[in-house]
Amino acid sequence: MSAFSRRRSFMLCLLLVGFCGILIRLVSLQILQAAELTAKADRQHQKSVAFEGARGAVTDRHGKVLAMNMEVPSVFGVPTALESPSRAARHLSPVLHVRRDELERKLRQDKSFVWLARKVEPEQGQRLERLSLDGIGVVMEGRRFYPKGPLLAHVLGFAGMDGQGLEGLEHRYESQLRGEKRVTILQRDALGRTVFPKGLAEKPPSPGSALTLTIDEVIQYIAEKELEEAVSRSHAKGGTIIVMEPQTGAILAMAVNPRFDPNTVGALTPDRWRNRALTDAYEPGSTMKVILAAAALEEKVMMPGTMIFGENGRMTVANTVIHDHEKMGWMTFAQMIQKSSNIGAAKTGIALGEQRLYRYLQAFGFGQRTDIDLPGEIGGLLKIPKDWGRRSLASISMGQEIGVTSLQLVSAVAAIANNGVMMKPYVVSEIRDAKGVLLKEVMPQAKRRVISPETARTLTTVLEGVVTDGTGAKAAIPGFRVAGKTGTAQKIDPKTGSYSSTQLIASFVGYVPADAPRLAMVVIIDEPQGESWGGVVSAPVFRRVGEQVLTYLGVSRDDQIKIASAATYD
Amino acid sequence: MKAMMMLLGLALIFLFVWERVDVVRLGYQIERLKAQKVLLIRERDQLQVKVSVLAAPERIAKVATEKLGLVSPQQGQVFLVRQQQEAPIPASPAPEQIRVARNHQRAGFGE
Numbered sequence: 001m002s003a004f005s006r007r008r009s010f011m012l013c014l015l016l017v018g019f020c021g022i023l024i025r026l027v028s029l030q031i032l033q034a035a036e037l038t039a040k041a042d043r044q045h046q047k048s049v050a051f052e053g054a055r056g057a058v059t060d061r062h063g064k065v066l067a068m069n070m071e072v073p074s075v076f077g078v079p080t081a082l083e084s085p086s087r088a089a090r091h092l093s094p095v096l097h098v099r100r101d102e103l104e105r106k107l108r109q110d111k112s113f114v115w116l117a118r119k120v121e122p123e124q125g126q127r128l129e130r131l132s133l134d135g136i137g138v139v140m141e142g143r144r145f146y147p148k149g150p151l152l153a154h155v156l157g158f159a160g161m162d163g164q165g166l167e168g169l170e171h172r173y174e175s176q177l178r179g180e181k182r183v184t185i186l187q188r189d190a191l192g193r194t195v196f197p198k199g200l201a202e203k204p205p206s207p208g209s210a211l212t213l214t215i216d217e218v219i220q221y222i223a224e225k226e227l228e229e230a231v232s233r234s235h236a237k238g239g240t241i242i243v244m245e246p247q248t249g250a251i252l253a254m255a256v257n258p259r260f261d262p263n264t265v266g267a268l269t270p271d272r273w274r275n276r277a278l279t280d281a282y283e284p285g286s287t288m289k290v291i292l293a294a295a296a297l298e299e300k301v302m303m304p305g306t307m308i309f310g311e312n313g314r315m316t317v318a319n320t321v322i323h324d325h326e327k328m329g330w331m332t333f334a335q336m337i338q339k340s341s342n343i344g345a346a347k348t349g350i351a352l353g354e355q356r357l358y359r360y361l362q363a364f365g366f367g368q369r370t371d372i373d374l375p376g377e378i379g380g381l382l383k384i385p386k387d388w389g390r391r392s393l394a395s396i397s398m399g400q401e402i403g404v405t406s407l408q409l410v411s412a413v414a415a416i417a418n419n420g421v422m423m424k425p426y427v428v429s430e431i432r433d434a435k436g437v438l439l440k441e442v443m444p445q446a447k448r449r450v451i452s453p454e455t456a457r458t459l460t461t462v463l464e465g466v467v468t469d470g471t472g473a474k475a476a477i478p479g480f481r482v483a484g485k486t487g488t489a490q491k492i493d494p495k496t497g498s499y500s501s502t503q504l505i506a507s508f509v510g511y512v513p514a515d516a517p518r519l520a521m522v523v524i525i526d527e528p529q530g531e532s533w534g535g536v537v538s539a540p541v542f543r544r545v546g547e548q549v550l551t552y553l554g555v556s557r558d559d560q561i562k563i564a565s566a567a568t569y570d
Numbered sequence: 571m572k573a574m575m576m577l578l579g580l581a582l583i584f585l586f587v588w589e590r591v592d593v594v595r596l597g598y599q600i601e602r603l604k605a606q607k608v609l610l611i612r613e614r615d616q617l618q619v620k621v622s623v624l625a626a627p628e629r630i631a632k633v634a635t636e637k638l639g640l641v642s643p644q645q646g647q648v649f650l651v652r653q654q655q656e657a658p659i660p661a662s663p664a665p666e667q668i669r670v671a672r673n674h675q676r677a678g679f680g681e
Contacts (some may be wrong), residue, residue, distance in 0.1 A: 065622040071612045140612070147622030221627035466657065478646070551643070556650050 007501040052178025056208035073125025082135035150259040154275040159261035180205040197470030212430040214250035223255040234528035246414040248444035249423030276293025285489030288399030295360035318390035337471030347396025354385040365410040414520035417511035420451040475539035484510020486534035508538035
């Protein structure tokens with residue numbers, strides 16, 4: 001073999017080995033490592049991003065926004081990418097209003113991701129972007145915002161940091177309000193820019209549904225303002241006002257004091273945000289005489305003119321003494337309600353008997369939840385007659401030994417205003433999807449008839465007497481007929497276990513105009529100081545709220561009808 | 571004929587490449603517009619929040635009483651006047667009532 005031929009064979013072998021090497025490498029890359037390398041390439045080119053539809057808004061009955069979502073910046077750090085955590089903390093501290101040492105501690109952690117501040121103000125995010133610090137990033141997150149601050153806070157509740165409803169309507173309607181969650185894959189180029197999302201034709205995640213409430217923002221404001229003033233004036237612990245439409249059960253306002261701002265729940269305790277209008281039961285005292293009177297009139301045990309002897313303000317029942325706030329002799333049944341005689345009430349209860357009284361208390365909804373669409377409602381306390389003591393019949397007749405919520409009380413009295421038909425209270429009237437399509441419309445729901453229309457009319461006349469000639473004189477609204485009842489209940493002193501003479505609950509429950517009711521309202525003031533009678537503390541609040549709300553609703557006063565009939569205007 | 575076929579082949583290749591490039595270009599454009607849309611939605615939401623905050627009854631009452639010196643109408647100062655039955659029906663929907671506020675006790679607002 002010549003030298004040339006040897007060199008040629010050697011080169012051929014060399015090329016063959018080389019090509020074999022390439023072939024082996026190709027097989028290794030394309031076949032053996034194919035799956036692993038494809039996944040690696042996808043990881044570099046594709047980015048999966050979780051999108052969540054915005055949480056639905058909550059509006060009042062006229063579409064005024066009470067809760068909505070807003071995109072705000074959240075600030076994070078990548079400690080492993082930071083050169084100087086202390087320098088970064090020095091720059092961040094004045095922008096985020098977080099202590100420098102706290103930020104530095106977070107940035108020194110051995111982690112690839114730490115939250116530095118979540119859901120901050122948009123201006124803070126813009127300032128940070130201008131700083132453009134390495135290892136510090138800003139992402140946008142949806143924050144729940146309550147533009148009216150403390151208004152209706154106890155009903156609305158609030159949502160947590162991750163947008164989940166924690167209290168109130170936010171919690172009750174979580175599944176409807178929450179936006180859809182979806183993961184989308186984005187293609188990135190060499191510079192990390194998004195080129196083309198896979199499945200571009202896919203619909204974006206749909207936002208949550210919006211709630212329309214029965215609440216009227218203006219009526220709510222009037223109720224909260226007047227309650228705040230009353231609580232502050234009487235140096236009380238707190239209070240509640242509920243305004244309801246008797247014919248439908250729609251709640252127009254539900255005010256609870258002390259108030260809180262759901263935008264800054266922060267360090268507040270559950271005690272502060274609990275909706276006491278339906279989570280707390282109390283002994284109602286004399287307001288319960290309305291139910292007693294309804295039962296006695298319906299059962300014809302009493303007529304408005306039936307005479308009752310007041311025992312001159314002192315009567316013994318089951319070895320205990322019942323007192324009246326003023327000594328009374330003979331009085332009519334109507335006067336007994338108007339002057340709020342405990343002895344008269346006890347005698348009426350005894351005449352009715354345990355079973356009948358219990359039956360009416362149950363029919364009026366006591367001892368059971370009203371099933372309002374709000375979380376945390378309790379059923380109150382109503383013992384079955386078997387468990388009643390010797391004094392129970394007399395006690396329950398004057399509003400003791402029974403626990404009721406403010407909502408139960410106003411619902412029961414609203415039934416009288418509604419000609420004896422009890423309606424289910426509700427706060428959400430409509431649920432609409434993000435495009436405004438109606439998903440659910442809540443219709444007023446009648447629960448049952450509790451008394452006849454005739455009894456309701458008779459009782460209305462008796463309750464009007466409470467305001468014209470009785471303890472509720474300060475609830476009178478000029479130009480309107482007001483029906484209602486005062487109540488002053490003693491609270492149980494936790495130290496002694498007996499009724500306290502200083503810790504009282506002053507209340508007024510009623511409806512207006514009595515002849516064609518537009519509003520049923522309860523006013524509860526918890527532990528007022530000084531003169532603590534329901535007629536002194538709560539009745540004037542009823543008048544002030546009623547007067548403003550009726551004017552706002554455009555309800556004519558009796559005297560205006562007379563003026564209008566003269567048909568002469570300036 | 572052969573040259574024609576080659577030209578056609580080349581044209582098809584160019585068409586394919588141009589189409590791919592245009593898809594990528596449109597992808598970038600869509601992303602830019604999407605980002606712009608997000609910013610506009612965010613701005614709209616922020617403005618909506620501002621409107622809602624400014625329209626809060628508590629704030630309006632404060633401005634009305636403290637800044638403008640207005641007072642709530644007192645008893646007997648608000649009259650609701652019902653529309654006459656025989657009055658001609660206006661073309662546009664009119665409020666059911668007209669409110670006339672009178673001030674008997676004060677000479678004017680802001681006192």
